[in-house]
Amino acid sequence: MLALDIPYRDKIIEAIVENPNYCIVAVDAEGYVTFLSKTYCEFLETTLEESLGKHVTEVIENTRMHIVVKTGKEEIADLQYIRGNYMIASRIPVWVEGKVIGAVGFVLYRDTKEWQEMNSHIRALLQQLEHFRKQLRVKHGITYTIHDIVGNSREIQLLKEKIKKIAPSDVSVLIRGESGTGKELFAHSIHHLSDRSNKPFVSINCASIPEHLLESELFGYEEGAFTGAKKGGKPGKFQLAHGGTLFLDEIGDMPLSAQVKILRVLQEGEVQPVGSTETQKVDVRIIAATNQPLEKLIEENKFRKDLFYRINVVQLTVPPLRERRKDIRILAKYFLHKVSVRVGKRVVDLDEEVIEKFLQYSWPGNIRELENLIEATVHLTNKERIGLKDLPDYFSFDDGEEEYSGTLKEVVEKAEKQAILQALRKTNGDKLEAAKLLGIGKSSFYEKMKKYEVE
Numbered sequence: 001m002l003a004l005d006i007p008y009r010d011k012i013i014e015a016i017v018e019n020p021n022y023c024i025v026a027v028d029a030e031g032y033v034t035f036l037s038k039t040y041c042e043f044l045e046t047t048l049e050e051s052l053g054k055h056v057t058e059v060i061e062n063t064r065m066h067i068v069v070k071t072g073k074e075e076i077a078d079l080q081y082i083r084g085n086y087m088i089a090s091r092i093p094v095w096v097e098g099k100v101i102g103a104v105g106f107v108l109y110r111d112t113k114e115w116q117e118m119n120s121h122i123r124a125l126l127q128q129l130e131h132f133r134k135q136l137r138v139k140h141g142i143t144y145t146i147h148d149i150v151g152n153s154r155e156i157q158l159l160k161e162k163i164k165k166i167a168p169s170d171v172s173v174l175i176r177g178e179s180g181t182g183k184e185l186f187a188h189s190i191h192h193l194s195d196r197s198n199k200p201f202v203s204i205n206c207a208s209i210p211e212h213l214l215e216s217e218l219f220g221y222e223e224g225a226f227t228g229a230k231k232g233g234k235p236g237k238f239q240l241a242h243g244g245t246l247f248l249d250e251i252g253d254m255p256l257s258a259q260v261k262i263l264r265v266l267q268e269g270e271v272q273p274v275g276s277t278e279t280q281k282v283d284v285r286i287i288a289a290t291n292q293p294l295e296k297l298i299e300e301n302k303f304r305k306d307l308f309y310r311i312n313v314v315q316l317t318v319p320p321l322r323e324r325r326k327d328i329r330i331l332a333k334y335f336l337h338k339v340s341v342r343v344g345k346r347v348v349d350l351d352e353e354v355i356e357k358f359l360q361y362s363w364p365g366n367i368r369e370l371e372n373l374i375e376a377t378v379h380l381t382n383k384e385r386i387g388l389k390d391l392p393d394y395f396s397f398d399d400g401e402e403e404y405s406g407t408l409k410e411v412v413e414k415a416e417k418q419a420i421l422q423a424l425r426k427t428n429g430d431k432l433e434a435a436k437l438l439g440i441g442k443s444s445f446y447e448k449m450k451k452y453e454v455e
């Protein structure tokens, strides 16, 4: 009301609206453009005539003006990506007699050159930061630290305490836990907290390397050791990890022949590259991980007892997600934030019903499955909040309507089996695709199929 008394009000408005430093847009209650300032037109390479009456989404990229007229909530200093640059936009609804009749949007934008300078300055800084991060990763091989381990359950807090205690010593650590529970994250964190953090962290997935190549991968080879060997030979993972940590992932899948050799390296502190008669001294801390029952493999003569004792000095067991449901909410929100920032989409929260559903679900693929699910959902949704409808179909089987009976273990197993059957149905029996759908690894999927006698 006060505004009516301002002298030269129209002139003031005109001065603001036509000021070359401002990009201004106005829309009506349905989100159709009613005004676009000259500067904004120039920036968008359009004209007022061309834009008037068009829906704002056809005129401005990633706009939210049409949403603001619906919600009636102002949005101040929001980042908006327009024409290859991030702009800072504010959007204000206009209320008349208790109704939103439109909205005005301003983009903080002084002149193209200045903005571009600022933008490229920010980009340069971000690139520099990314460059340093990458360097650190390449140099030391670590992507995660203890701060990346999200979770407020007692189980996770205790594990974090434990790794702080064991990290500084050189003891071997065996990390156990189902696929996707975060074993690798713990391995990185132990290295990062240890005195070896300035030295390399080298990892090798024992399951993914064919048996005949594993030895040369681990111990390296001499020039001419075999056909196809590189000129000058190649160092193995042990040599690369010298002074640092070697992470033997999925150690339960390591062939017996390689187990014998690893044991010798651990006992003698030296490696012999394939095709060489010389040995090389190595100083490496071992962290191993497995999702297999090693004791059972020992009984079946598939894993050496002496190697087991050697690597099992300290044991960490990362519990599956269904046994630490307290972490589900915080992890879901963490991944939502991480993914939406990465893909540049504004998805701010999850509906409580979705969280409820998550809390009921058995998560056979653990945290990896939760992360993949959130990633897919953020990509697919066109809303700001993830609702039940945004969840993939396979998820809806677990709608809590069915009455489950039995112990928790039986209930969980039943749910897991159902999820596997559903995934196989959906992929017409394609096991690889089904494993992907559930967010679990191929070997873990086969194991589960065997366990539940799914053909």
Ligand SMILES: Nc1ncnc2c1ncn2[C@@H]1O[C@H](COP(=O)(O)OP(=O)(O)OP(=O)(O)O)[C@@H](O)[C@H]1O
Binding pocket: 148, 149, 150, 151, 177, 178, 179, 180, 181, 182, 183, 184, 185, 186, 249, 289, 291, 367, 368, 371, 441
């Ligand atoms: N506590 C956690 N906080 C944040 N992210 C996590 C956490 N645990 C796991 N993740 C994420 O989940 C994914 C799977 O974790 P990771 O690869 O460490 O599991 P894993 O147990 O080593 O699985 P696998 O046995 O299949 O190799 C990763 O993207 C990781 O970043």
